[in-house]
Amino acid sequence: MPTATTDGLEDIVATHSRICDLDGQLGKLTYYGVDIHDLALHSSFEETAYLLWNGVLPTRTQLEDLRLRLRAHRALPGQILELMHLLPTSTAPMDVLRTAISALSAFDGHLDDTSASANHRRAERLTAVMPTIVTSWEHIRHGRAPIMPLSDHDHATNFLYMLTGKMPDDYTAHVLDVALVLHADHELNASTFAARVTAATLADMYASISSAVGTLSGPLHGGANEQVIRMLLRIGEVNNARTYIEGALARKERVMGFGHRVYRTEDPRASHLREISKELGQRSGDSKWFEMSQIVERVVKEQKGLYANVDFYSASVYYMMGLPIDLDTPIFACSRVAGWTAHVLEQYAHNRLIRPRAEYEGPKLTPYLPLDERS
Numbered sequence: 001m002p003t004a005t006t007d008g009l010e011d012i013v014a015t016h017s018r019i020c021d022l023d024g025q026l027g028k029l030t031y032y033g034v035d036i037h038d039l040a041l042h043s044s045f046e047e048t049a050y051l052l053w054n055g056v057l058p059t060r061t062q063l064e065d066l067r068l069r070l071r072a073h074r075a076l077p078g079q080i081l082e083l084m085h086l087l088p089t090s091t092a093p094m095d096v097l098r099t100a101i102s103a104l105s106a107f108d109g110h111l112d113d114t115s116a117s118a119n120h121r122r123a124e125r126l127t128a129v130m131p132t133i134v135t136s137w138e139h140i141r142h143g144r145a146p147i148m149p150l151s152d153h154d155h156a157t158n159f160l161y162m163l164t165g166k167m168p169d170d171y172t173a174h175v176l177d178v179a180l181v182l183h184a185d186h187e188l189n190a191s192t193f194a195a196r197v198t199a200a201t202l203a204d205m206y207a208s209i210s211s212a213v214g215t216l217s218g219p220l221h222g223g224a225n226e227q228v229i230r231m232l233l234r235i236g237e238v239n240n241a242r243t244y245i246e247g248a249l250a251r252k253e254r255v256m257g258f259g260h261r262v263y264r265t266e267d268p269r270a271s272h273l274r275e276i277s278k279e280l281g282q283r284s285g286d287s288k289w290f291e292m293s294q295i296v297e298r299v300v301k302e303q304k305g306l307y308a309n310v311d312f313y314s315a316s317v318y319y320m321m322g323l324p325i326d327l328d329t330p331i332f333a334c335s336r337v338a339g340w341t342a343h344v345l346e347q348y349a350h351n352r353l354i355r356p357r358a359e360y361e362g363p364k365l366t367p368y369l370p371l372d373e374r375s
């Protein structure tokens with residue numbers, strides 16, 4: 001029988017994992033033992049994804065092979081594009097992403113092959129194709145033809161090219177690459193847990209990643225980045241920031257981009273994104289969004305003791321890069337898919353159904369009244 005409950009499963013250790021080590025007191029984060037700071041400074045999204053899927057950093061040849069495989073799987077089946085054309089143009093990009101990933105299972109062709117190597121290939125293919133879904137939707141919803149993926153160039157450059165039709169400058173592509181590295185995994189966060197719960201029923205990779213995308217979309221999780229920039233836009237001017245946030249806190253509103261279930265100190269990823277936000281402001285000659293973010297951060301820290309999470313500074317970074325606001329969370333998904341799929345592979349390799357208990361708080365045994373005797 002159930003023994004104890006913890007709302008939101010706080011601090012409950014629900015599984016074993018070798019992938020991501022997270023120390024919320026010290027603000028330390030590693031993927032297979034490699035520090036997130038080293039990955040942010042020296043790695044690339046492709047290399048980080050390799051690490052998450054294989055448990056070790058790749059050799060030069062292994063990395064080049066992975067890059068080639070990812071490039072080869074960027075294109076979407078024509079039928080998925082047709083399906084996307086049928087959706088109302090008002091459909092939220094995260095809903096389109098979830099729908100397209102779900103539909104991709106129909107084009108797998110070998111769903112009966114549940115071997116580890118087949119699932120590893122699915123992990124790579126889903127990661128390769130998700131930017132194509134997101135950027136194609138941006139064009140389709142505006143009545144334009146999607147831009148076909150590049151057959152060369154890295155993941156971040158290709159994403160920006162497919163979004164804009166132009167080759168990004170090196171710095172912009174580098175910023176997106178770092179952001180993708182920083183978002184790639186985070187232990188048993190809500191969407192990864194959802195993916196693992198789905199995988200633990202032995203549902204397939206597409207079902208698991210569809211669950212994860214749906215879970216990431218909520219504003220208490222990945223959806224917070226979009227809400228952060230909407231808040232900054234409402235604040236409008238640096239001088240309004242303090243009054244706006246004090247008012248929001250007085251009304252007991254949550255300030256998006258702050259707080260975390262695990263961190264009790266600076267999120268190590270936020271440090272990098274803060275620096276990038278500052279640099280983007282300096283480069284553009286308009287530091288307004290960075291300065292506003294700094295004031296928001298200061299007030300929330302002073303009054304609530306809460307730290308910025310990964311969603312806070314990514315919001316101003318993506319905005320200054322000119323990315324459409326409602327693509328913020330899909331971009332998060334395009335990165336986190338590396339972690340989700342790594343966790344799904346790990347779940348399949350050591351599987352047991354995930355099925356906790358609930359402490360019953362409903363009515364005691366109640367007689368069944370026939371319909372015409374009920375008032």
Ligand SMILES: CC(=O)SCCNC(=O)CCNC(=O)[C@H](O)C(C)(C)COP(=O)(O)OP(=O)(O)OC[C@H]1O[C@@H](n2cnc3c(N)ncnc32)[C@H](O)[C@@H]1OP(=O)(O)O
Nearest residue numbers: 219220221222224253254255256257258259260261309311
């Ligand atoms: C990638 C990610 O998912 S990172 C998180 C992204 N989400 C956000 O940024 C949304 C804003 N943040 C939050 O809602 C929360 O901090 C969460 C959901 C991330 C974590 O929440 P929990 O660990 O469940 O903390 P919980 O919701 O119990 O809050 C504890 C207290 O802190 C307060 N609090 C937590 N976060 C915030 C916030 N962002 N703004 C204001 N108050 C907050 C709560 O109101 C609560 O106060 P109370 O005890 O006076 O009622």
Ligand SMILES: O=C([O-])CC(=O)C(=O)O
Nearest residue numbers: 185186188189190261310
């Ligand atoms: O870990 C969590 O609870 C939220 C998350 O996904 C992250 O911070 O990247």
